[in-house]
Amino acid sequence: MPLRPFALSFASVALVASLGAQEPAPGVRIGLTYAPGTRPGLYVLPLRGAGADSVRAIVARDLDHGDRIAVIAPDGGVIPSGPLNYALYQRLGAAAVLQMTMPGDGSLQVALHELASSTVRNSQRFVLPQPALGPAWRLAVHRVADEVERWVTGQQGVAASRVLFVRGGTLWQVDADGENAMPVPGVGAALGPAWHPNGTVIAWTELGDGGSRILMRDLTSGRTSVMSGRAAANLSPAFAPDGSQLAYAAGSDGTDILVRPLDGEAGSFAITAGQGSTNAQPSFSPDGRRVAFTTSRLGRNEIYISDSDGANPELLTTSGFGDQLYRSDPSWSPDGRAVAFSTQIEGRFQVATIALRDRSVKQHTSEGINEDPSWAPDARHLVLTSNRGGSRQLWVLDTESGRMRQLTRGPVARMAAWGPRLPAAR
Amino acid sequence: MRLVRRSRLLLAPVVLVTAGACFATRADLRIVQGDVLAVRDSVRAARLAAERRDSLARVATDSALARVVAALVTVGDSVVSIRGATQRMDGALREDLHTIRQQLITIQELTGQSQRRIQELRADLESDAADRASTPVVPSAAADTTRGTTTVGAAGGAGTPTGPGPAQLYQLGQDQLRRGSNTAARGAFTTLLTQHPQSDLAPDALYGIAETFTAEGNGVRADSVYNLVATRYPQSERAPIALYKRATAYRLVGQAERAQSLYRQIVETYPNSESARLAQGFLTSRRP
Amino acid sequence: MPHHLPRLALVAFSLLSVACFPKQDPSTSPEALAAAAKAKKADSVAAVQAEAARVAEAARVEAAAKAEAAAKAAVAKATADSVARAEVITRAITATRSTFAEMIFFDYDRAELSVESRETLEAKLPILRANPGMRIRISGHTDERGSDEYNLALGQRRAAAAKRYLVSQGIDEARIDVVSFGEERPMVEGSDESAWSQNRRDEFEIVVGGDAIRVP
The missing domain is CATH 1.20.5 (Single alpha-helices involved in coiled-coils or other helix-helix interfaces)
Known part of the structure; x- marks a missing residue:
């Protein structure tokens, strides 16, 4: 490959710029010192107290689900008294040790020991709301795991988040670790849910005998409002990243994507001019300046991106892959770098991602039918619907390693939307 | 009877x-x-x-x-x-x-x-041509035979044998813009405009410059450059889009009347453009 | 009344002849005989009267029975007739309903009407024209493949295509509602082409005016 001096100079400028952006402030180190691309070993010590075993099990499992840390947490194990024998844990393959203690005041004291430097790198006290093992308590423990993941890898985990989905024609939610699966109370026939970035407001498509409409609910107050207008079909709501606007598809023949402020319908406007074609499933880029959506304007179903005011629409999935027939369900990654989508490959749907920088496509699934991906807040994991276990269930995919874990069990679950990290006060 | x-x-x-x-x-x-x-x-x-x-x-x-x-x-x-x-x-x-x-x-x-x-x-072609033009030294033993190739390559590079062609510059600017390197992107677009002012990519380059200002949040400069696109290249496909961008900006800062007049201008001047179809929606949705 | 005169003449003649007949002598029969004869005569008169009454009664009963039977037969016939007529009407209404409800089908990921679909829609036009008060709902459906949300939009386009055609044939668009159920209400469960092809459909439903449907 011959050199292109001009291009190269620009590329190097960009590289330096992007490196500069990611470089931490002086004196602050992010994560343990470990070889990139490997998972540092973390020994999770047992602890004593009310629900202590559950705390250890939950934290260890959350860290394992994060796919960035190799968790070492053998059953039983000895609770050490006095200073830790760092050499012992190093021989077991650990780069760090997680020590949790319960002082008995309903709090959890957490310390991260770095073995290479033989020091306590991080230490923090967390409050666990009672009763032990209740939903709020579990959420608090998940938050501990997410923080530990940040201490170890520099990236906060996503265990303290929930996934909305559709089961039996209505809305359900489940914690990111697959626990606490339950219906969202008071919701009727529902499809295609969406999370507000604040994690306390949701929207969904309500399908009735006379048509469909968009409903929005404040989970805290329980207040529900109708967001769509008079069109016969209203579907696929999505909140803008700043939380001020809602986009959805509406129409009586084809559908166009409308954007409206959350308060007051007056400012509603269309960002597609589909002329009878289907335009649906908007997904905003994290900076809110671009939108990915599904359109049938090419005859077949494809994914486009445009400016969030509708200007400069452009086919995103041009690359020669799959059946060139049907692509849908775009979900813009929270880091802005890729769009996940469903694509038909040899007659079956699979989940793929396309990098926005060079339009390179990566297929992530091949077993069974896999579709409708939704990004976790870490921009690394996707929740999707797969029939690989026999019935349609939600699965979590690690886009880096390709590892899949089943999130839901029981009756058919689909149309998942992974919510933001949940705020502490809930 | x-x-x-x-x-x-x-x-x-x-x-x-x-x-x-x-x-x-x-x-x-x-x-x-x-x-x-x-x-x-x-x-x-x-x-x-x-x-x-x-x-x-x-x-x-x-x-x-x-x-x-x-x-x-x-x-x-x-x-x-x-x-x-x-x-x-x-x-x-x-x-x-x-x-x-x-x-x-x-x-x-x-x-x-x-x-x-x-x-x-075209960008790829130009870059290939530029590669050949910039590396004639390698087969120097056969300088006589390579000179012809160099000339052809230079012609492909729109008459500037030393620098990259307009398509290549435009592509470069777009790539930089996409990855958020606004200054670098603006540099590429500016080079295109100064070195190839007659290129059919000139309106796109000017539009690109406006985009870099938008990305930087410099609404005032963006607006003036969008305006320049529409006035300097009114026949270009970029003209209605530039007007639409101006309208969007005015709408977002609450200057509804200026936005409306721009939407109307788009619908009247470029009735068959995608921007007109979108602008039409704003006009109808604003009707009481 | 001149043509009654011959009859009058005949009556006159008969009266004359009666007058000329010789009279019976009452002295020839004794009183006892006369009494016995009288009694006998009375008996026989009574018997005759009884017999007459019996016959009359029998006749009356017979007549009544006959009348009743006739009435019954008439009622039965009328009932049978009306049942038959009702059956014909019911059959016609059922046929009309099933013609109206006949579904149309689509290709995968398409919302265009086939020639066959147009013919199926064609057959519904007379029914819609004969029942101007009728309001209908067209619901679009898809197979299970592909995006669940996109399918909701696709079903809408399928329903709208049928509506567009009916409206182009002069049916008032205000009479037609369209709705999409996407892949949410499959007609046939299954994950093969035979199930899929039956699920990619428009259904037709009468919302108002279905109780008193008029046969075209």
Whole structure:
């Protein structure tokens, strides 16, 4: 490959710029010192107290689900008294040790020991709301795991988040670790849910005998409002990243994507001019300046991106892959770098991602039918619907390693939307 | 006439009976009765004949009418059937038209895609040409034979043998813009405009510069450059988009009237553009 | 009344002949005989009267029975007739309903009407025209493949295509509602082409005016 001096100079400028952006402030180190691309070993010590075993099990499992840390947490194990024998844990393959203690005041004291430097790198006290093992308590423990993941890898985990989905024609939610699966109370026939970035407001498509409409609910107050207008079909709501606007598809023949402020319908406007074609499933880029959506304007179903005011629409999935027939369900990654989508490959749907920088496509699934991906807040994991276990269930995919874990069990679950990290006060 | 005759016929037996009442025999009576019956029969026959004449005439009229009615029904049927056929054809045509319109949109979209692809290919071509132009030293032993290639490559690079071609510059600017390197992107677009002012990519480059200002949140400068795109290259495809961008910016900062006048300008000046279709939505949605 | 005169004459003659008949002598029969004869005569008169009454009664009963039977037969016939007529009407209404409800089907990921679909829609036009008060709902459906949300939009386009055609044939668009159920209400469960092809459909439903449907 011959050199292109001009291009190269620009590329190097960009590289330096992007490196500069990611470089931490002086004196602050992010994560343990470990070889990139490997998972540092973390020994999770047992602890004593009310629900202590559950705390250890939950934290260890959350860290394992994060796919960035190799968790070492053998059953039983000895609770050490006095200073830790760092050499012992190093021989077991650990780069760090997680020590949790319960002082008995309903709090959890957490310390991260770095073995290479033989020091306590991080230490923090967390409050666990009672009763032990209740939903709020579990959420608090998940938050501990997410923080530990940040201490170890520099990236906060996503265990303290929930996934909305559709089961039996209505809305359900489940914690990111697959626990606490339950219906969202008071919701009727529902499809295609969406999370507000604040994690306390949701929207969904309500399908009735006379048509469909968009409903929005404040989970805290329980207040529900109708967001769509008079069109016969209203579907696929999505909140803008700043939380001020809602986009959805509406129409009586084809559908166009409308954007409206959350308060007051007056400012509603269309960002597609589909002329009878289907335009649906908007997904905003994290900076809110671009939108990915599904359109049938090419005859077949494809994914486009445009400016969030509708200007400069452009086919995103041009690359020669799959059946060139049907692509849908775009979900813009929270880091802005890729769009996940469903694509038909040899007659079956699979989940793929396309990098926005060079339009390179990566297929992530091949077993069974896999579709409708939704990004976790870490921009690394996707929740999707797969029939690989026999019935349609939600699965979590690690886009880096390709590892899949089943999130839901029981009756058919689909149309998942992974919510933001949940705020502490809930 | 008939009445007079009938009464005379009836009068005859009466006179006879009264005259010969006292000496009449049973046989005489039978004769009289026979006469009476005969008279009655003839009366009835006469009446029947008259009626038959009437009904014959009526039948004739009726059948003529029926023929006319039948003809009318036939005509009516064919009118209905023709109307049905016409309507069916009309419906089929409309459906076909709808399909054709959809296909036209598809073709427009595909044309747009192809143009973008051609643009990328041109950039690649130019960069290949530039590569060849910048590395003629390598096969220096065969300088005579490579000179021709170099010249061809330079021609492909739009007459600037030393620098990259406009397509390459534009692609570079786009890439930088996409990854958020606004200054670098602006540099590439500016180079394109200064070195290749006549390039058909000039409006796109100017639009690109405006985009870099938008990305930096510099609304004022972005607005003035968008305005420049629309005034300097009014025939360009970028012109309506630039106006639309100005309108969006005004709308977002609450200057609804300026936004409205720009939307109106787009609809009136570039009625067939995508921007016009989007702008139309703003005009209608603002209507009370 | 001149033609009544012959009859009058005949009456006159008969009266004359009665007058000329010789009278019976009452002295020839004794009183006892006369009494016995009288009693006998009374008996026989009574018997005759009884017999007459019996016959009359029998006749009356028979007549009544006959009348009743006739009435019954008439009622039965009328009932049978009306049942038959009702059956014909019901059959016609059922046929009309099923013609109206006949579904149309689509190709995968398409919302265009096939020639066959147009013919199926064609057959519904007379029914819609004969029942101007009728309001209908067209619901679009898809197979299970592909995006669940996109399918909701696709079903809408399928329903709208049928509506567009009916409107182009002169049916008032205000009479037609369209709705999409996407892949949410499959007609046939299954994950093969035979199930899919039956699920890619428009259904037709009468919303108002279905109870008193008029046969075209």
